[in-house]
Amino acid sequence: MQINIIKIGGNVIDYPQKLEEFLFLFSRFPGKKILVHGGGIMATKFGESMGVMPKMVDGRRITDADTLDIVTMVYAGLINKQIVAKLQGLNQNALGLTGADGNSILSEKRPIKTIDYGYVGDILKINTGLIENLLEDNIIPVFSAITHDKKGQLLNTNADSIASELATSLSNNHKVNLYFCFNKPGVLIDEHNENSIIPLINEEIYGELKKERVIHSGMIPKLDNAFAALHKGVNHVWIGKAENLLLAAKGKLSGTIIENHKYDLY
């Protein structure tokens, strides 16, 4: 089957009105689909209201036991279930999951090299069987960014990584498209001009754009991640604004499509 995996983060989740609008668009997105959501600033806010402050070590955010409890409550509890209930209200048969549920995403606690990130999980294996069964029954899996180690421990996990790993694992037997909803309308030539979207990037173009420093800093891991997914069989990766998701679904230019086919931009 063809499977569309859509990832949203804080720039959608943190704003109730935007989340509502996104869920409406998502409900209109045709075909088999999976939603992956990060957490945004809500976990930090709830944590602070309970006296749990973000923990930083050498400038990196770490997940201690209290923080893990908070993200589990906010991501897997409040946000995930509100999204599921709202999708049900839109006649979308959503079912919320963490990686622990049905052992759908197995991780290991990130090994300590220089920094101990705490209860952070690096994904080892996706249980595609469960996900395929759900999709075949027309159920829409909605993943929060929590996984587990199969030894009883929940682990905080990067939502982009969950989306990518789901996409690559499912692409063994299916045609998978990956959609990253982003705070910009795509990859931009001029980061201050939202009309300067680069519509299509392949590896050749990516190399040139990096050399010319058009693509730099935060966009590089995002695109490296996208190309890694393509190399593992994902059909295409889209980066754009949540509000343009339906245009993307219809194949209209509405963000940046990343694919491995040769394409002559100039």
Added chain:
Amino acid sequence: MQINIIKIGGNVIDYPQKLEEFLFLFSRFPGKKILVHGGGIMATKFGESMGVMPKMVDGRRITDADTLDIVTMVYAGLINKQIVAKLQGLNQNALGLTGADGNSILSEKRPIKTIDYGYVGDILKINTGLIENLLEDNIIPVFSAITHDKKGQLLNTNADSIASELATSLSNNHKVNLYFCFNKPGVLIDEHNENSIIPLINEEIYGELKKERVIHSGMIPKLDNAFAALHKGVNHVWIGKAENLLLAAKGKLSGTIIENHKYDLY
């Protein structure tokens, strides 16, 4: 198939050590099974640490919007996912659900008569298809006590009611046993003597025990609920201590069994 539905509440969940022990026993419970958990005092504690105090109207606890957020976080998030992860660690393929997930339990907001209970749901319908599919795939559904109205609203729902309604709905096509883990070892003749367990109660005996005021106050709704389930086709209902669950599974006397067969107690 034969399905065992086990319900635990605060007297297990509020004590990490007891929960751990219970989950080990549950993992040894043979056959197809479903776990239903209430919330205990954790939601209240977390709520208070965030400045959300329990709301009471005319002495009855109500679920306002803030309280609903808290119970969704604590029941459907923290407790549910910790239980699922721990069961996975015991090689039990658990999958956590609210009634919103897969539209598994549809409720309506309790109609306002004299008291507005707020976001409290009374169950209308169980989607047995999803639950049967999961059980057939050897997945163990783990329900938290949150449901939804299919219009986008989550609802706080009594965990005993969820267990009973699951049992009666599934008993249309299956042999269903219902196990209520309780803070006493069963229904007692003398409430101060834990050795005075009544091993078996049928409707006739229940009538007599009520007349003699051996069974009174809080036990009455519990037993009424049990008999209602039996009338709707549930095979038997067990009430006892969590630590005796495995004895119950083996058919040994270990609590009170409630059934509709004639049984001569005296």
